[in-house]
């Protein structure tokens with residue numbers, strides 16, 4: 001395998017094209033400005049892989065985002081239980097809800113972006129040939 005091309009997980013974290021692992025999936029590397037955080041080129045700038053495979057393709061990212069959110073809530077609940085502990089005798093449940101909602105609100109832009117990446121990686125497989133190609 002070509003050492004210059006990162007693996008699947010690294011490429012997903014860096015939000016690279018699933019086909020070549022080189023081209024960026026998002027126009028902006030950062031989530032700021034928030035209004036443009038979901039801007040994507042129509043095709044991969046390196047290999048030409050189409051990103052929105054069909055009209056309404058991104059609808060399915062809602063399920064990925066939901067799954068990730070549930071996972072985060074469960075992880076937070078376990079962490080909160082270990083650090084603070086749940087009890088019906090005090091306000092710990094409400095403190096947990098406040099912390100959970102705050103953290104999910106802060107993470108939401110990242111969840112939306114990574115959900116699209118994960119969703120596209122499910123449908124588009126890595127093609128070694130296109131990543132070796134010079135553009």
Ligand SMILES: [Zn+2]
Nearest residue numbers: 017020044047
């Ligand atoms: Zn590509």
